[in-house]
Amino acid sequence: MAGLELISDQGLRNDGRRADELRGINCRLGVLKQADGSAYLEQGQTCVLAAVYGPHEVNRTRSIEDRAVINCQYTTAAFSQTERRATDSRSQQLSLQLQRTLEACVLTGLYPRSQIDVFVQTLQSDGATYAASVNAAALALVDAAVPLRDSVAACSVTYADGEPLLDSSYLEESGRAPSLTVAILPCTERVVLVDSGSRFHMDHLDGLVDSAVRGCRAVHQVLDTKVRQHVAATSQLINRW
Amino acid sequence: MAAEYMSVHPFDYYNKFIQQDIRPDGRSLSEFRHTILTTGTINTADSSATVKLGQTFLCCGIKLELGKPTEDNPNEGFIVPNIEMTPLCETSFKPGPPSAYQQAANQYLLELLTNSEVIDLTQLCVTQGELCWCIYADIVCLNWDGNIRDASWIALITALSRLKLPRIVFDEETQKHLLDKETTQKHLDVNPIPVSTTFAIFNDSIVIVDPNLQEEKITRSTLSIAITKDGEVCSVYKSGGSGLKTCQLGVCMRRALERAVDIIELIDKTA
Numbered sequence: 001m002a003g004l005e006l007i008s009d010q011g012l013r014n015d016g017r018r019a020d021e022l023r024g025i026n027c028r029l030g031v032l033k034q035a036d037g038s039a040y041l042e043q044g045q046t047c048v049l050a051a052v053y054g055p056h057e058v059n060r061t062r063s064i065e066d067r068a069v070i071n072c073q074y075t076t077a078a079f080s081q082t083e084r085r086a087t088d089s090r091s092q093q094l095s096l097q098l099q100r101t102l103e104a105c106v107l108t109g110l111y112p113r114s115q116i117d118v119f120v121q122t123l124q125s126d127g128a129t130y131a132a133s134v135n136a137a138a139l140a141l142v143d144a145a146v147p148l149r150d151s152v153a154a155c156s157v158t159y160a161d162g163e164p165l166l167d168s169s170y171l172e173e174s175g176r177a178p179s180l181t182v183a184i185l186p187c188t189e190r191v192v193l194v195d196s197g198s199r200f201h202m203d204h205l206d207g208l209v210d211s212a213v214r215g216c217r218a219v220h221q222v223l224d225t226k227v228r229q230h231v232a233a234t235s236q237l238i239n240r241w
Numbered sequence: 242m243a244a245e246y247m248s249v250h251p252f253d254y255y256n257k258f259i260q261q262d263i264r265p266d267g268r269s270l271s272e273f274r275h276t277i278l279t280t281g282t283i284n285t286a287d288s289s290a291t292v293k294l295g296q297t298f299l300c301c302g303i304k305l306e307l308g309k310p311t312e313d314n315p316n317e318g319f320i321v322p323n324i325e326m327t328p329l330c331e332t333s334f335k336p337g338p339p340s341a342y343q344q345a346a347n348q349y350l351l352e353l354l355t356n357s358e359v360i361d362l363t364q365l366c367v368t369q370g371e372l373c374w375c376i377y378a379d380i381v382c383l384n385w386d387g388n389i390r391d392a393s394w395i396a397l398i399t400a401l402s403r404l405k406l407p408r409i410v411f412d413e414e415t416q417k418h419l420l421d422k423e424t425t426q427k428h429l430d431v432n433p434i435p436v437s438t439t440f441a442i443f444n445d446s447i448v449i450v451d452p453n454l455q456e457e458k459i460t461r462s463t464l465s466i467a468i469t470k471d472g473e474v475c476s477v478y479k480s481g482g483s484g485l486k487t488c489q490l491g492v493c494m495r496r497a498l499e500r501a502v503d504i505i506e507l508i509d510k511t512a
Contacts, residue, residue, distance in 0.1 A: 079286035079302025119329035
């Protein structure tokens with residue numbers, strides 16, 4: 001059987017999108033009451049929940065003298081993918097990766113000897129799960145009013161038939177086509193994360209990263225609008241009092 | 242001012258409300274928090290249910306797998322509930338293996354499922370001694386504000402009652418089991434559903450229904466009763482702590498029965 005065609009001759013993908021189209025993004029801030037900040041994010045069928053606690057005190061062995069420690073926990077629900085999976089070492093690796101990504105954007109220098117916890121839970125996984133987690137974590141940090149140097153936006157891209165496909169779905173990612181996840185700091189346009197486990201020729205790298213960065217910018221625009229709407233709505237409530 | 246008083250003297254703060262027969266969140270002593278139930282929330286799961294009991298918010302997702310029955314019960318399948326409480330839902334949980342609290346909550350679900358015989362495990366058998374269905378019910382707690390038992394039980398039993406089992410046929414030619422996609426899948430047969438109600442005992446004498454997190458922390462013991470709407474008691478669980486008068490137990494039973502009627506109505510009403 002020939003490989004599944006990821007993009008048709010008319011330039012349409014399996015879910016009807018064009019190569020440079022993102023999936024629909026829905027988000028809500030402040031969904032969890034226990035956490036200082038939280039966000040629920042949907043990118044297509046991928047659903048992720050993020051919670052932020054802190055900054056708070058941490059014991060001396062773990063604290064750093066001049067800045068805050070960011071403690072990340074990335075967990076995938078066992079029912080989130082087609083095959084049931086309990087937590088494995090990949091989640092641990094992704095937790096560490098998330099921590100490093102967020103360290104680039106949080107002003108940790110303002111909170112020496114303290115800890116900021118970021119917990120991300122994947123409820124439904126349909127591709128670009130890690131990118132969605134980064135985006136959800138960024139929203140939760142905003143909701144928790146943690147001072148940020150810059151926001152962070154992530155996007156994944158799959159290279160199929162000479163075309164970079166933005167915001168890949170599970171079907172596109174799980175095939176043989178190479179995939180790449182990129183996270184950027186939108187205002188300064190600095191790349192903070194590049195994650196790819198696939199094999200492709202280096203000539204394609206620039207094109208892929210450029211597409212991913214464009215994708216990240218687009219994601220950031222959408223999320224930025226939603227955050228502003230949320231703040232406007234919340235402050236309206238405060239003004240009414 | 243009230244917040245400071247509450248953090249320094251939580252017990253006295255709470256006592257002042259109780260003496261007026263009301264709780265800080267405005268509920269009476271026998272009032273439940275608002276319960277919201279939705280099904281089919283997770284597309285990747287074979288069946289799912291999301292429950293919000295006040296601010297306790299959790300999601301149950303069911304995945305079906307095939308396995309081999311045990312030698313002791315060759316014509317029965319398995320239902321494996323698993324509650325996950327990560328630091329996401331409340332900071333006191335640490336990452337890593339489940340704490341004693343989580344394991345106890347898990348065990349409560351497992352025992353209630355087994356003892357109430359709400360689902361006959363023989364309907365999970367495909368071929369006696371060889372193949373059976375394993376139902377993995379993972380419950381992820383997203384926000385914990387007390388009373389994990391009641392909320393997780395509602396989510397679990399609703400998800401199970403909405404589960405459809407695919408039909409497996411044995412192909413004589415290839416000597417293999419195949420998934421029969423043509424036949425309509427059938428729902429699991431569920432016996433009368435018991436509903437779990439948890440009470441907490443405040444100050445060794447006053448019983449409050451559906452404790453939230455703050456109430457769980459200042460009370461010394463809880464009582465959980467699982468009863469069907471027809472009055473069949475499936476489980477009574479009170480583990481040590483404060484003592485309870487026998488007449489109070491009777492009052493709790495009656496309250497649990499009322500709750501059972503309400504929750505069964507909610508489950509039936511939910512699409």
